[in-house]
Amino acid sequence: MMFGTLRRTVRPALEQAQLLSGLRKAQIPWRHKTHIRACAAASSATFRLHEDCLELSCGGTSMRFNYVWLRDHCRSASSYNSSTNQRNLDTGSIDLTIRPERTTVEDGQLVLTWSGGHISKYSLSWLAENCYEVKKQSTEQQRILWNSDIYKNANITAAKWDKFMSCDDELKKFLQNYLLYGIAFVDDVPATVEATEAVTQRVSLIRETTYGRMWCFTSDFSRGDTAYSQLALDRHTDTSYFQEPCGIQVFHCLRHEGTGGKTLLVDGFYAAEKLRQESPENFELLTRVPIRHEYLENTDSHQNRMTGIGPVLNVYPWNNEVYLIRYNNYDRSVINTIPHDTVRRWYVAHRELTTELRRPENELWIKLTPGKVIFIDNWRVLHGRDSFTGLRQLCGCYLTRDDVLSTAHRLGL
Ligand SMILES: [Fe+2]
Numbered sequence: 001m002m003f004g005t006l007r008r009t010v011r012p013a014l015e016q017a018q019l020l021s022g023l024r025k026a027q028i029p030w031r032h033k034t035h036i037r038a039c040a041a042a043s044s045a046t047f048r049l050h051e052d053c054l055e056l057s058c059g060g061t062s063m064r065f066n067y068v069w070l071r072d073h074c075r076s077a078s079s080y081n082s083s084t085n086q087r088n089l090d091t092g093s094i095d096l097t098i099r100p101e102r103t104t105v106e107d108g109q110l111v112l113t114w115s116g117g118h119i120s121k122y123s124l125s126w127l128a129e130n131c132y133e134v135k136k137q138s139t140e141q142q143r144i145l146w147n148s149d150i151y152k153n154a155n156i157t158a159a160k161w162d163k164f165m166s167c168d169d170e171l172k173k174f175l176q177n178y179l180l181y182g183i184a185f186v187d188d189v190p191a192t193v194e195a196t197e198a199v200t201q202r203v204s205l206i207r208e209t210t211y212g213r214m215w216c217f218t219s220d221f222s223r224g225d226t227a228y229s230q231l232a233l234d235r236h237t238d239t240s241y242f243q244e245p246c247g248i249q250v251f252h253c254l255r256h257e258g259t260g261g262k263t264l265l266v267d268g269f270y271a272a273e274k275l276r277q278e279s280p281e282n283f284e285l286l287t288r289v290p291i292r293h294e295y296l297e298n299t300d301s302h303q304n305r306m307t308g309i310g311p312v313l314n315v316y317p318w319n320n321e322v323y324l325i326r327y328n329n330y331d332r333s334v335i336n337t338i339p340h341d342t343v344r345r346w347y348v349a350h351r352e353l354t355t356e357l358r359r360p361e362n363e364l365w366i367k368l369t370p371g372k373v374i375f376i377d378n379w380r381v382l383h384g385r386d387s388f389t390g391l392r393q394l395c396g397c398y399l400t401r402d403d404v405l406s407t408a409h410r411l412g413l
Pocket residue numbers: 227236237238383
């Protein structure tokens with residue numbers, strides 16, 4: 001399925017999910033495309049010169065660009081290397097009070113002449129794509145927020161091992177699902193560590209951690225972590241104690257002779273948007289208060305002391321879009337960076353988010369069986385598990401986030 005087709009087919013689902021989640025209309029991701037198209041189609045635009053910026057009106061959108069920004073973003077050969085996509089211009093050499101001596105709009109381009117004669121040209125569509133007024137109303141990543149029913153009703157098919165390993169279209173479909181829902185599956189994978197490693201490397205680079213490159217665990221308490229037991233695990237994100245939590249988590253159940261052990265998945269962004277809708281001040285508090293998570297391990301073979309600090313909800317400051325949730329009650333450390341009255345309000349806000357995350361209708365339970373590999377966006381989707389009996393052998397790894405997003409871009413997503 002090509003991306004254009006996908007956009008048309010998922011749009012009703014996106015609208016439904018965003019309405020359900022209370023996502024503000026301003027964040028509907030395709031909205032800004034209309035502006036960009038309108039601007040790209042316009043052969044002319046009008047402008048006004050202000051004291052420190054140029055105001056461009058194009059396709060019904062008013063955009064402001066500082067003069068120093070315009071000089072800094074000049075795409076002429078002397079200012080920018082279009083082969084390496086890197087800036088040549090020394091930003092430190094630009095006069096901060098610079099203003100153009102001449103300004104025109106010609107053939108769909110803004111043309112500025114600076115003192116000394118240097119000429120900068122910017123296409124109107126490029127300016128529209130990169131102006132703050134458009135960015136603040138658009139999302140960085142299209143997503144379909146889900147609860148259990150929304151995910152099940154979407155009838156998303158898993159990729160199949162043979163095709164996935166050999167066909168880019170299958171990988172692209174898989175990545176589309178992964179980006180939209182934060183989870184995606186590959187079926188029919190041989191139940192070995194080697195095959196699991198191969199299937200993950202089709203997607204991204206493996207991120208080696210203190211747990212190794214590929215890890216394989218049973219309930220043997222071989223590490224100082226509850227995961228290495230038969231106990232149930234409440235929903236959480238992993239490695240919240242890293243300064244940058246791992247981007248992607250991969251699980252493959254190689255063997256289970258016993259009962260229980262179902263995997264729990266919860267869309268953290270769905271819960272966060274519910275909180276934003278119902279209690280904006282609590283949402284805002286969780287984006288602002290820094291919380292420490294810690295991993296302290298002291299066994300014969302492993303000694304670790306790691307600390308990650310950041311708010312529970314991380315949002316882009318220009319559009320308030322959530323991009324990372326750190327939620328791990330096991331690894332959350334002492335709260336000692338905020339005054340007592342804020343502590344009290346933080347607990348109220350955290351409880352409200354916890355209530356959303358724990359709503360039964362938001363829980364997606366699946367039984368991982370040998371052959372089924374799951375990829376989880378660890379910045380978005382929380383995971384947990386039921387307690388279990390018997391021998392259960394699970395393998396997996398963490399993947400780097402930058403590389404999977406880069407693969408998605410390369411495939412046109
Ligand atoms: Fe975990």
